Amino acid sequence: MIARRDVYQAIADPTRRTIIDMIAAQPQNVNAIAEKFDVTRQAISLHLKVLTEAGLVTVTKKGRDHFCEAQLDQLCEVSAWVDQYRQHWERKIDALETYLEKLKKEKYGNQNDGY
């Protein structure tokens, strides 16, 4: 199996994230994208290549135009990983919750409600 380029690597760059934002709502021509940046057309092409290889962008040729379309499904992988990391912290709050119950018992005895 050929290793696909890493989605993380692809979105780690601010320019590439901006490109995804730009084409998230509707596909855009490569030239239109390049015009919005202060870098060379080649640099943008290179960014698009990384995004394409990561499966985040597909490019469709229409006559002389190259339309770039965002494939946002790929980003779900990232958000699933973020969720996993969030759960790591949620578990800390779970532990705090459990500890508070213990503290309450120590302080107020077992009368949970009537206090």
Place this chain on the structure above:
Amino acid sequence: METKMMDTKDRELLMTRKLNAPVALVWEAWSNSAHIASWWGPNDFTTTISKMDLRPGGEWNLVMHGPDGTDYDNKSIFREVVPLKKIVYEHLSYPSFLTTVEFEDLGEQTLLKWHMLFESAEVFLQVVKTYKADKGLEQNVEKLEVYLSKMK
């Protein structure tokens, strides 16, 4: 531009929880090092707090001891401390992030807002990715252990 408004969206985590305890008790569990050591680490970890100087500029040093004997040093500095309301601290060890914990008094309950802001989306992604890699590794080790026990 839209990105300005959502400036921190790609490098933050926000967790909220309604806790079934009055704010004074939640504050105590958070601000007293003897208490915090009892719940801070992951389940199979223990925590030693060598310093917890709860005031702006004060240091907070803790070591989490992993089940395999590995120690994880955590150094932080408190940036803002408002008793019964708010604690802001900056985690100085890698990965660097700013945590804001807010406590809202709801009588017998407390609304806890736990916000973590990483220095950049790059760092945040790296952390998430490393965590995922660690998780994967953990699961692999577990699988290996199960496998080995079957071989015996």
